[in-house]
Amino acid sequence: MIGDVDLVVHGGDVFNRSAPHASVAHQAYEPLVRVANQGIPVFIVPGNHERSRLPHARLLAHRNIHVFDVPRTVVVEIRGVRVALSGFPYERDDVRTKFADLVEQTRWHDCRDARRLLCIHHCVEGATVGPGDYTFTTASDVIRASDISQNFSAVLSGHIHRHQVLALDAPILYPGSIERTSFAEIDEPKGFMMLELDADAGALQWDFQRLPARPMQRHELDASRLDAAALERSILGIIADAPADAVISVRVSGDLTDAHWRVISPAYLRPRVPATMNFDVTPASGFVRRTPVDRKRPEPSIQHALFGD
Secondary structure, eight states, X not given: OXXXXXXXXXXXXXXXXXXXXXXXXXXXXXXXXXXXXXXXOEEEOOOTTXXXXXXXXXXXXXXXXXXXXXXXXXXXXXXXXXXXXXXXXXXXXOHHHHHHHHHHHTTGGGOTTSEEEEEEOSEETTOEETTTTEEOOSSTTEEOGGGOOTTSSEEEEOSOOSOEEEOSSSOEXXXXXXXXXXXXXXXXXXXXXXXXXXXXXXXXXXXXXXXXOOOEEEEEEEGGGOOXXXXXXXXXXXXXXXXXXXXXXXXXXXXXXXXXXXXXXXXXXXXXXXXXXEEEEEETTOSEEEOTTOOXXXXXXXOOEEOOO
């Protein structure tokens, strides 16, 4: 695949937090550096999870790696075609109002003889997420559709985890996340996008390339219908029947006895769950245990049971 790619754009959220350990940053950056070592330009948009600034950025010191840490435009020549990539980091404060000015700060208009791409990490009006198809509209962190300029061949954006294309004056291309990150994405295909440009300003093609994603499962168990032994068999059956890399959430309803609590405790489940599996058990009533007089008290030994990498 790498031989078919002339440049790479990472849409942001390289990390899920702003201050990962340097060793974690090295592991995340290493594939990007490897691509850059092949002579392929790599562009990265710092996202909201990085708080608009890539941590341990010294690890990305490479002539072929370009980070949109401030509004800027970088021009590269690909197979005889000049391509100008403009971008800026995630804007946390009212991007709806500031968007036009941020685009101007990239100085995109200085590149008059190039195909132009805008690289961002934001929601644009009309983007959808979640099983209910929530649609972004007029919030301060949502860019107006009318502000998208046809001076760009396309807008490449991270931030939205669902793959979609918004047909605006310049198409908004959301490749989405390459892995499912929550149960709101349980049925979503995951992958990346390939974009083809040529010297003709009217020629623009894209294609979504699907990647294998970890399977997700949800299960409901009713403890009022199951004694502890039956609950144990049900949970162990779910584990045995699932792929080893599955992400599983089990919700247990009904009043739980001490024997039930033992079966769903981390100490009991941890050695029975494959290291490659994420397994989550959640009592419907929360992590509390009822006393014989029906008082509720915290159960300090029970924690949210999430195992695996």
